[in-house]
Amino acid sequence: MPPPVTDPQQTRRLLAWLGSGLLAGGMPVHEVEEDVREAAIALGHEGIEVAASPTGLWVTLASGEATTFEAVDGGVRLDQLAEVTAVHAALTAGTLPAAEALQRLSVLRQRPHRYPAYGLPVGTFLVAIGIALVLAPAWPSILFAAVISQVVAGLMALSGRTLLVGPLLPFLAAFASSVAAFGLAERGLVDAPLWTLVPPIAVLLPGSLIVTGLTELSAGxxxxxxxxxxxxxxQMLLATLGVGAAVAVLGLPLSLIDGQRPEALGWWAPLIGLLVIAVGISLLESVPPSLVPALLVTVLATFAAQSLGNAASEGPWVGAFLGACAASLTATLVEFVRPQVPRVVAFLPSFWLLVPGSLGLVSVAQLESSPTAGVLAAVEVLVIVASIALGVLVGAGLAHPLRSVVTRLSPTRRAFVRQLARRPVRRSERGPRPD
Structure with a gap:
């Protein structure tokens, strides 16, 4: 175990940066608090007190002592989240000096994107096509997703440069996709426009955010x-307003707004879609190519469990529950087999696969054409979201003792953690902590 940092302020800063990095990656606050406590105990501070929120973290080494607050300055990519979890693993294993951990976290947001030139447009392109193969498996819908995804990628690029686009991004993306989908549907070129417009904007829908919030509520x-x-x-309301604005501008008949899904392709379409989604996410999130197979294993396990549940029961909530359980368990097993793939990094792409945000947008949009059908669909989505949250909790509970046992026994993991501790900070990463 490395000796604790003698300066309490530096120790609090290290723990606060660690927690804020995990929060920026989208982890639930109760899991972040647990991870920060583990790191603090490894550093010799068993009286640690930590309180996390989605926007910041408070840390004090003992009751009544000084407190450090660290705000969450926007989200981080999966490769950056992997670095944070690697630092946490090395700290808790006692193989990484606290000073070096502090240095590595200080340059976290300076890590360049692995694919700066084409990561966003190509990644968005592939994710949209993959989701179309899963949600709306028809050639017109797939072609539509490929084209409109580039419009969405352009809006995403602009959102970081102007204050006008950023807050309205879900509305603008949904409006652009809806105008194109409904316009083509009027001409008979696209079937089921409500499902067709979803894949290009699926990366912006807050399904995982809503399920994480429900998971946090369940955890207290x-x-x-x-x-x-x-x-x-x-965010969901903004996207729904974008769909409604497109309907109003085009003056469409309400009959076009229905929940019918196109199913023109065979059983193979979703399987290919999963592969395309995994590759697309790796490009969007700067994930190294060597880790894509590990992400794909988790995605496939999630889809298989979800499909099995849907086949065994008429209610989609069974598939959602089993898929979420499988995502938690498989991500944990992947981390044990390949310690280079942190559990949360393997889990998040599978989490997005459950697409509660897509279902929510379709259900809420149906309220404009048929309030009764829309309300029934919205209730069904709420049940699915609750099932996913329950599945996440059950899967995490089943995986927790397994994580503890294998963490103690796995020589591969211990060797990897030692390797993390020896990883030098690259010269390009040295420098002051960004604001």
């Missing part, structure tokens, strides 16, 4: 869960 993190649900609901 009331303020964090309520805040995430409110924010996710607002």
């Amino acid at each position: 993190a009331m303020m964090a869960g309520t805040g995430r649900l409110a924010y996710g609901g607002t």
